Amino acid sequence: MSGNMNLTLKIWRQKNANAVGKFETFNVKNVSPDSSFLEMLDVMNEELEVKGIDPVAFEHDCREGICGACSLVINGRPHGPLQGITTCQLHMRHFKNGDTIWIEPWRAKAFPVIKDLVVDRTAFEKIMQAGGFVSVDTGGVPDANAILIPKETIELATDAAACIGCGACVAACKNSSAMLFVSAKVSQFALLPQGQPERYNRVQAMVKVMDEQGFGSCSNTYACEAECPKQISVKNIARMNREYFMAKVKTENVEL
Amino acid sequence: MAKLNAKIPEGTIHEKWTNHKFSIKLVNPANKRKYDIIVVGTGLAGASAAASLAELGYNVTVLTYHDSPRRAHSIAAQGGINAAKNYPNDGDSIKRLFYDTLKGGDYRAREGNVYRLAEVSNNIIDQCVAQGVPFAREYGGHLDNRSFGGALVSRTFYSRSITGQQLLLGAYSALSRQVGLGKIKMFTRREMLELVVVDGAARGVVARNLVTGDIESYSAHAVCLATGGYSRVFYLSTNAMNCNTTAIWRAHKKGALFANPCFTQIHPTCLPLHGDAQSKLTLMSESLRNDGRVWVPLNPGDKRTPGQIPENERDYILERKYPTYGNLAPRDISSRAAKEACDAGKGAGDTGQAVYLDFQDAIKRLGKKVIEERYGNLFQMYELITAENPWNVPMRIYPAPHYTMGGLWVDYNLMSSIPGLYVLGEANFSDHGANRLGASALMQGLADGYFVIPYTIGDYLAGTKFTPVKTDHPEFGKETKEVTDMTKKLLSVKGKRTTDDIHRQLGRIMWNKVGMARNKKGLQEAIKEIRGLREEFWQNVNVPGSAEDLNQALERAGRVADFLELGELMAVDALDRNESCGGHFREEYQYEDGEAKRDDKKYSYVAAWEYEKASKWKLNKEALEFEYLKPTVRSYK
Numbered sequence: 001m002s003g004n005m006n007l008t009l010k011i012w013r014q015k016n017a018n019a020v021g022k023f024e025t026f027n028v029k030n031v032s033p034d035s036s037f038l039e040m041l042d043v044m045n046e047e048l049e050v051k052g053i054d055p056v057a058f059e060h061d062c063r064e065g066i067c068g069a070c071s072l073v074i075n076g077r078p079h080g081p082l083q084g085i086t087t088c089q090l091h092m093r094h095f096k097n098g099d100t101i102w103i104e105p106w107r108a109k110a111f112p113v114i115k116d117l118v119v120d121r122t123a124f125e126k127i128m129q130a131g132g133f134v135s136v137d138t139g140g141v142p143d144a145n146a147i148l149i150p151k152e153t154i155e156l157a158t159d160a161a162a163c164i165g166c167g168a169c170v171a172a173c174k175n176s177s178a179m180l181f182v183s184a185k186v187s188q189f190a191l192l193p194q195g196q197p198e199r200y201n202r203v204q205a206m207v208k209v210m211d212e213q214g215f216g217s218c219s220n221t222y223a224c225e226a227e228c229p230k231q232i233s234v235k236n237i238a239r240m241n242r243e244y245f246m247a248k249v250k251t252e253n254v255e256l
Numbered sequence: 257m258a259k260l261n262a263k264i265p266e267g268t269i270h271e272k273w274t275n276h277k278f279s280i281k282l283v284n285p286a287n288k289r290k291y292d293i294i295v296v297g298t299g300l301a302g303a304s305a306a307a308s309l310a311e312l313g314y315n316v317t318v319l320t321y322h323d324s325p326r327r328a329h330s331i332a333a334q335g336g337i338n339a340a341k342n343y344p345n346d347g348d349s350i351k352r353l354f355y356d357t358l359k360g361g362d363y364r365a366r367e368g369n370v371y372r373l374a375e376v377s378n379n380i381i382d383q384c385v386a387q388g389v390p391f392a393r394e395y396g397g398h399l400d401n402r403s404f405g406g407a408l409v410s411r412t413f414y415s416r417s418i419t420g421q422q423l424l425l426g427a428y429s430a431l432s433r434q435v436g437l438g439k440i441k442m443f444t445r446r447e448m449l450e451l452v453v454v455d456g457a458a459r460g461v462v463a464r465n466l467v468t469g470d471i472e473s474y475s476a477h478a479v480c481l482a483t484g485g486y487s488r489v490f491y492l493s494t495n496a497m498n499c500n501t502t503a504i505w506r507a508h509k510k511g512a513l514f515a516n517p518c519f520t521q522i523h524p525t526c527l528p529l530h531g532d533a534q535s536k537l538t539l540m541s542e543s544l545r546n547d548g549r550v551w552v553p554l555n556p557g558d559k560r561t562p563g564q565i566p567e568n569e570r571d572y573i574l575e576r577k578y579p580t581y582g583n584l585a586p587r588d589i590s591s592r593a594a595k596e597a598c599d600a601g602k603g604a605g606d607t608g609q610a611v612y613l614d615f616q617d618a619i620k621r622l623g624k625k626v627i628e629e630r631y632g633n634l635f636q637m638y639e640l641i642t643a644e645n646p647w648n649v650p651m652r653i654y655p656a657p658h659y660t661m662g663g664l665w666v667d668y669n670l671m672s673s674i675p676g677l678y679v680l681g682e683a684n685f686s687d688h689g690a691n692r693l694g695a696s697a698l699m700q701g702l703a704d705g706y707f708v709i710p711y712t713i714g715d716y717l718a719g720t721k722f723t724p725v726k727t728d729h730p731e732f733g734k735e736t737k738e739v740t741d742m743t744k745k746l747l748s749v750k751g752k753r754t755t756d757d758i759h760r761q762l763g764r765i766m767w768n769k770v771g772m773a774r775n776k777k778g779l780q781e782a783i784k785e786i787r788g789l790r791e792e793f794w795q796n797v798n799v800p801g802s803a804e805d806l807n808q809a810l811e812r813a814g815r816v817a818d819f820l821e822l823g824e825l826m827a828v829d830a831l832d833r834n835e836s837c838g839g840h841f842r843e844e845y846q847y848e849d850g851e852a853k854r855d856d857k858k859y860s861y862v863a864a865w866e867y868e869k870a871s872k873w874k875l876n877k878e879a880l881e882f883e884y885l886k887p888t889v890r891s892y893k
Contacts, residue, residue: 016805034530034643042756043533049754049809054801057808059323061496063536064637066421067327089640114467115806121323122444129436133429134388138308138706139379141386145343148397158390158415161422165326194388 005031005097009044011056012104014113017120021113023102026056033093037080038063038070040092057116065089065229068164071171072117073104078168078227086166086229106167108176110214121167123213124181131205132185134194153191160187162230169224169232175216180224182210183240184232190243200247207244260513260864260878263667264368269884270350273372276668280715288313291717292476294461296448296503298325300420300427300698301681302482304705307430310439312710317474318431318440319463321447321498321811326428329484329496330701333420334541334634336402336412337384337698339377344401348409350374355885357696360406360586361661361689362838362854363887364516364862366880368668369686376707377699381413383706387426391415402630403546404694406586406892412695417541417633423698427705446472447811449742450735451479451507451677458677459725462735464743466811469804471736473727477720478676478713481507482705485660485682487520489819489826490771491763493657494526494539500815501822504664504683512672513864513876515665515685517822518830521692521839522772523658524550524590527641528610537656538641540613540634542694545583547618547627548651550574550590552611556601562612562650573597573611581892588691588839588852589892591655595772596850598654605652614650655772659697661688661839662829665864665878669712670704673864675720678713680704685862690838743803746813751796755813758793762786762816762823770827775843779831783824787871790820825865825873832875835859856887 006029014021028044035043038060045055061069070087074080080090095101103117111119149157161184169180186203189195195202218237225234265276283291291314295306298320310316322328342348353374358365381399385391391413392400401410415422434440445466452460452475460475486501487493508514525540553560554571573593578585585593594611597603604610619627624647628635635646642652663685670678670686681701688696725731769782793816801807836845836852837859845853862878 032531032533035533036535039533039535042535045809046754046756049798049800050752052750052798052800054807055809057806061322061327061498062329062332063497064332064538066332066418067329067496068331069323069327085640089637091641091643093643118806125324125432125435125442125444128429128432131436133433134386135433136383136386136430137311138304138383138430138710141382144341144381144385144391145398147385149393150397151393151395154390154393157388158418158422161390161415161425162418164421165324188390189388192388192390194386 003033005033005092005095007031007095008100010100010102011117013056013116016115017112031092033091035092036063036088037074037090037092038088057118059118060088063088066164068166071106071119071166071168073106073171075102078106078171079229083226084229084231086164106171108170110176110178111167111170123215124165124167124178126213127178127182127206127209128185130209131202134189135198147193149193157188157191160184160191160232160236163232164230166229168227168229170215172223172227173216174221174223175219177218177224178210178215179218179237179240180228180232180234182206183236186240186243187236190239199243200250203240203243204247204251260876261667262366262878263669264366265668269367269371272368273375277711280711281718283714283718285313289315291315292317293478293480293713294319294474294476295480295482296461297328297482297484297683298322298428298431299328299330299482299484299681300424300701301705302328302480303424303427303431304702305480305482305680305709306440307427307434308706308710309713310434316434316440317443317476319443319446319448319461319474321445321466323444325431326425328424329499330424330698331421332496333698334417334539335404335543336414336419336695337380337423338404338411338693338695339381339413339699340374340411341378341381343399344410346409348411352409353377353411356407357687357693358689358885359890360693361691362852362890363689363856363860363882364519364837364880365687365689367882367884372708373687373700373703376703379707380699380702384423384426387429389415389422389426402543403584405542405545405584405590406581406693414543417543417631420698423702427702448503449506449739449814451510452731452735453510453674454725454729454731455723457675460727460732462732462739464739467806469802469807471739473732473736475725475727475729475732477717477722478678480678480680480709481664481683482680483683485663486819486822487657487660489762489823490657490766491759492529492534492537494523494537497536500818502815502818504679505818505822507664507672507674507677509867510674511867512674512677513665513866514662514825515862515864516662516829517826517865518770518833518840519661519690519838520657521587521659521661522591522655524587524594524655525613525653526656527638528605528607528652528654539656539658540638540651540653542587544613544631544634547622547630548583548613548615549617550583550611550613552597552602552604562604571597571602578892585892586691586693591772592841594655610652610654612650613653615646616650659692661685661690661692665862669715670708671712671716676716678709680709690840742814743810746797746799746810746817747803749794749797749799751798753796753798755797755799755809755816758789758797759816759819762789762820765789766823766826770823770830773841773843774830776831779827782827786820786824786827793817793820821870824871828873829863829865832863833859860887
């Protein structure tokens with residue numbers, strides 16, 4: 001087909017967490033501009049499989065930008081060159097014939113490589129388990145319309161709640177900070193009436209685990225916002241900092 | 257037939273669930289921690305069940321093949337969740353939701369189950385709001401509703417076009433909280449590969465650690481499968497790439513009956529195919545049909561661009577055929593209308609395999625801002641994938657395999673035909689009959705997890721005398737060996753074809769012969785072809801890599817091996833059902849105007865298939881009785 005492309009891929013390969021990784025070169029031919037980036041990798045992997053070579057491991061699932069599984073750094077940018085999308089939503093029409101494309105995993109101390117382009121994001125789970133919830137058991141709740149929430153508030157909370165937990169913010173940050181991820185969840189609940197009773201405990205508990213898991217600090221470069229596929233705003237980080245400060249002011253357990 | 261007792265409680269339909277909750281046995285709060293329950297899958301059904309059971313005090317172990325529970329495919333549901341709240345004061349009620357769901361399913365579901373679903377629907381909304389799920393609101397702060405197919409009331413609660421994500425994150429939060437409290441043991445990147453049955457009851461599972469390749473054993477007093485649907489049998493579907501049938505299929509081969517496997521839903525609003533390398537089909541929310549109008553050129557072979565086709569040369573197929581429901585006709589009916597138009601040569605675009613979904617009238621009527629608010633991100637998604645701007649050119653859509661109404665047979669308590677094995681959400685067959693209405697999957701998943709299983713599982717645990725079974729029981733050893741042997745076998749074939757290549761071929765067979773329209777000859781051919789392909793798979797597949805580390809090719813191969821068996825059963829079931837109903841359309845059985853012709857005299861039953869050996873199943877029938885809603889011809893005209 002005319003318009004199809006031949007590309008050179010430089011892909012990070014690493015057998016497991018303890019092995020030393022390196023870039024390997026792959027040539028892919030006749031790629032349709034209408035294919036997605038991951039479909040291009042599928043074709044390459046299938047050719048490897050035919051030859052009996054272990055295909056390149058990469059994480060993916062929904063392929064519509066919502067599950068948060070896909071996680072590639074493409075030419076140095078998490079989720080590739082476009083803004084506001086995940087890797088699985090990137091199409092080959094944004095590349096041109098003869099391009100060389102560098103493909104790497106998320107790189108962060110808190111996200112060790114499992115194999116090739118697959119990393120371990122369990123650190124995010126630990127943060128969620130520490131406080132990413134409203135403590136309510138099933139049953140015994142009031143009628144849904146008994147809790148009134150202004151439209152403006154719900155819009156802000158939904159903006160924050162749209163986070164897909166992919167970890168691009170961490171991969172984009174020179175400090176490997178998880179502040180955008182954590183602040184999105186903290187903000188959602190800090191904005192909503194349902195989150196008020198645990199407001200100050202939540203932010204402290206989540207930040208504590210965030211630090212323990214080895215994520216870095218925020219130094220306000222806004223790279224996270226720029227690379228976030230859901231374009232979560234850094235205003236959430238500002239809000240989390242205020243929440244954290246207020247928590248320290250209001251807490252009864254003064255740490256000495 | 258004894259094992260096909262649906263255990264529908266006595267009493268009038270609105271008393272059944274209440275009576276049942278009173279009559280079932282309770283487990284003493286202090287004893288709950290002595291019971292171990294395994295939940296496989298962490299979508300809406302699995303996550304909500306695991307959290308709710310742990311809150312009650314049970315010891316819960318959760319397995320998922322994902323790196324995080326939040327990746328489960330429930331996350332991709334866009335449009336909304338139904339409930340009979342009647343907040344808009346437009347005539348909704350529990351009875352109406354019950355009626356719509358049963359009729360929408362073309363009278364192939366149980367009355368008792370469907371009524372319970374409608375009954376608990378309101379609790380779900382309350383629960384999710386309490387968790388902080390950000391449903392859309394009106395300016396006064398109250399919850400907003402929208403309409404969905406198959407209903408004349410607005411009963412769908414939503415959060416932009418990310419309702420599934422928000423509901424799943426709510427359940428995931430509840431689950432995470434219990435993990436943090438130590439009440440749930442969470443095992444990620446584990447794929448269940450066998451069910452362990454001891455003395456006829458489910459007592460555990462064997463799973464592969466997807467990172468190390470270790471085959472691990474987990475024992476329990478009861479097992480809940482919430483592992484989703486099997487549309488990936490078609491290769492191209494709206495399902496996520498990892499969705500599979502393995503957990504329920506292997507349980508089926510251990511004795512769990514598989515009910516109505518041929519009831520699959522082909523969703524009308526998906527993006528059309530773009531080429532050979534395509535890996536999946538993208539769904540556009542059905543909510544688009546609230547404001548979008550479906551049309552095709554009136555004259556076959558009209559290849560003009562949509563803008564050049566004047567109003568009087570357009571055929572608004574759904575509005576013409578179904579004036580009462582119009583563009584909100586149910587999914588099976590809308591999909592067939594699209595196929596019919598394309599088959600008649602009226603398809604849109606170069607391929608002719610698409611229909612238009614046009615927003616121009618809605619934009620004129622409501623203004624760009626309102627449409628942007630309602631569907632902004634869907635419009636963006638469309639443009640991203642197709643490189644066409646839906647603000648200027650109508651969208652092109654085509655049906656794609658989406659949801660599977662069939663699944664493991666369960667009774668009213670959600671227990672399968674294996675004692676102690678419960679099946680929740682899309683993995684079971686229970687509530688949607690032959691066709692599911694939009695925004696009802698989220699409702700059923702959460703109903704099963706939050707409000708049904710926490711009650712019904714206690715009845716089994718309290719009423720059963722358990723012998724101690726731990727992972728050193730010989731059955732675990734036996735199943736571990738079985739799994740290890742299969743893995744070795746897959747890796748040792750070293751043939752010439754890749755798993756995906758064979759999967760694609762299976763998908764073509766399924767789509768062409770067990771898809772939107774089926775006939776006897778095609779189904780018989782399909783059965784033969786699938787058997788042949790299965791044989792080829794085991795002789796000619798090439799699975800590289802080793803069993804001892806992360807091996808995605810191996811994972812895919814195991815799943816496709818199961819699809820190659822399930823596909824045959826789907827064709828067998830479709831061949832047995834000599835009628836058309838819901839998503840099952842047999843070309844031989846239609847009215848003159850092309851509508852589905854049901855045969856209530858002969859086929860008012862649930863077909864529950866019992867596995868005997870490869871390619872051999874025994875049919876068990878559960879008769880469906882309709883006491884409250886007499887089946888009528890399902891009309892949306």
